[in-house]
Amino acid sequence: MTPASRSRIGALAVALLLTWLVGYPLLLTLLQALEVEGRISFEPLHAFAGAADEWAALGRSLLVATASVVLAALVGVPLAFVFARTDFPGRRILGALVALPVALPPLVGVIAFLFLYGESGFVPRLLMDLFDLEKSPWRLHGLGAILLVHTYSMYVYFYLFTRAALARMDGASLEAAASLGSGAWRTFWRVTVPQLYPALLGAALLTFMTALGSFSAPYIFGGGYRVMTTQIVASKVSGDLARANLESVALAALALIALIAVRTLQGSMVDATSAHGVAPRPRRIRRPGVRLAFAVLGWTLAIVLLLPHLTLMLISLVPSGTWTTELLPPVLDFGNYRELATEPERLRPMVNSVWMAAVATLGAVALGLLTARRARATRGRMGDALEALVALPWAIPGTVFAVALAATFSVSQPWFGRFLWVGTPIILPLAYLVRVLPITGRAAIAGLRQLDPALEEAAWSLGASRTRSFFRIVLPLMRPVLAAAVGLSFITALGDFVVSIVLYTYETRPISIEILSTLRSQSFGVAAAYGVMLMLLSAAAFLVWGRGEAAP
């Protein structure tokens, strides 16, 4: 066998594996959605098109996603300008702190909000106490609550993207505009903003996809406000699988249309940032009054952003049933943590989450590396197909993938690549693996692309085998990129809620599911303690692997 045909066979094998994991479940979902009494029919589509509540759910999803983009941009972009262009005391540490929400599982943010702004949360309590109110001045539910949580967790995308673009921007282009007589306002709109378009579009796409697939916030706060993700899970839980399949197809279609639209827009855009040049230095604010104002504003902001997590920590120290009507909890101890550590049924979810996230991450790294190497060796159309397959789960909302995997692996048809894995410990790690595959796969592809091929060729010419040169040369050089991806994948799998709620069993329940059930049984302290553990585990993973390079 020639090396060329061997590499083609290798690529084909990887493509088959990826198709089975990523493409096949989606295809099966589509087929099952259209199946009526064993035959493919367009009847279900007609029925779907005529169902007002389905359209309403789709519309709400679209509204939530679009509004989240606008609100996140309104917070994140000005914030990026303040931190990139002005200098005030505490700029560095605050600049890092405000990026923090990106490293935290969505569910943790959601329950932290619940404890802070929910009806019996701190802020309403404080207001009731201050103004002598009978009941909470607001209820944290519906569209407003969802958007509040989304803005809080997703402005980070705009903040990080805009800051990066501002750091790359050529300061000379601003000086050129000024020397041509352009005032600050004109320079901002005609020179600065156009150079930010690619970054803004990238952040908008990321925010839109995240918000469209968001499940935690609508599930906890939505109440009667059903978006498509919660609708799908409701259909699935009520046993209406056909409907869940159809709804999944509709949501996936919406996501893909948005993705294609933005990619088309991106293609027509020139990258206006020139290769040369140095970003303008942050302007030192000289006037003491203004300096103080900026510092106060910055610190206030940081506290507001960190308050939910501080609240979570505080609640985790409150023993169950001791805090009723007081403004501040009367008793604080580590009882909840002791319970987590000593009661086997409380410990189990944490063990579950850690091993499943670890296995999923390892698998995703291996598969990502394999794909990247095959894609590079084959190039051409096959290479493109491999890269597209590995990135596909990113574009598909998690709920959709969960439903698709549930549909695929709930029967035993080995000849069709279907196994009875739902209800076994296999399905959740597998689902996590598919969810994080785009993170590791794209990192591996990017890392390999940066690598000079001559390095590996040099190793070969020195007599090293392919395996040896891969482990001794390629892998060490890709380590920084891969490490960041490992950290991000582990955090994502560890805190997953979207996929878990569709596929968990009692034996394999992860932390997020346990948080939900403790919330339901009113054990708020234990739920908060779980949240803090999730935060700490994520922070540890972030510190160990993702230092400084957690690119979204």
Added chain:
Amino acid sequence: MSQPSESFLALRGLGKRFGEVTVLRDLNLALAEGEILALLGLSGSGKTTALRLVAGFETPDAGGIAVGGEDVTALSPARRGFGMVFQHYALFHHMSVAENIAFGLEARRWPRDKRAQRVAAMLDLVDLAAYGNRRIDAISGGQQQRVALARALAPEPRVLLLDEPLSNLDPALRERTRRELRAAVKAVGITTLLVTHEQEEAFDVGDRVAVLDRGRLAQLGTPQELYRRPTDRFVASFVGRAGSIRGTVATAPVDPAGGKTSDDTMAQITVAAGVTWQARAVAPASVGEPVELLIRPEALDVVDASAPGALAGTVTAMRFTGPLTYAVVELEMAPGVGSGTAGAMAGGTTEGRAREDRTHVEVAVGPTDHVEPGDRIGIAPGAVGPVPTVFGLREAR
């Protein structure tokens, strides 16, 4: 001297510090209307800072800038009415060539029809008439440089500032572009300040050249003046090639006009036992004082090793540069030469000291001279070429 009778752009006592570092001190320059002045210096000499002060991107710690008698020091860059070509052009990549050129006109609220006319005229000026609708990424580096010039000139600025405008071009393209640049600027007749680290560029484009050395103005003059009559040790060695020979003052500089030393004050310098050369002195010196002589290669003739008034040495290498061939001559030890030189003081090992002690001088070899490495020859100042210049060794630098 070509001191302009009246100045249009004046830099008065400009000074700038960044933290502890003084990058520019007491810079005074006056440009006549329509004059091109080149600021020449190494990196870190303060030339770019000076340009950015004039443009208004930095504020001076001392001194000011005036245009046509108006003090512009406090004006923002947008209000100065100066055009600038940036080192990497800083073209707006999200706009077409024509939109780039029109940007300054829009900012100054030119009416639409006049704008279109002006853009067309500018495209013509830089010979890019057919390229108005092109994207910036779709034109060559040389064309980008011309767009940058057209964009800067379009709003009819009072002063043009050029920051290393040619440093991004291939060497072959650079020389042609240099002439085009000068022609275009002269056609417009605009007062221009050019910053460059390349002596050839400064000489080719500038009417006058100001050499900056570590934040101070070392010398200001026409290219000929800088080359033939350097008044500064740094200028003498930085502008063109110059060899250095140690000597002692035989007869003190005599100023024909009496009083202060002028450019043409001559002194006799003993460079070896019984060998005395005439040289221009830029500062007073007393008899017996050790001095340094800076000599252009083409100011030396190849003569017999034993010829009177010649320094003997051995040719160690030949350097062929195309138009000229230089012989590198290692001079034989002589009184006043090599003893107590900076090299000997700095040298570490004995071997190193011995090598450092020897003085190497380059001499231009004429077409009739037959010189090969290993030859023992003599060198002496010729009848043509710039007269050597004397610099005191004690001068605090």
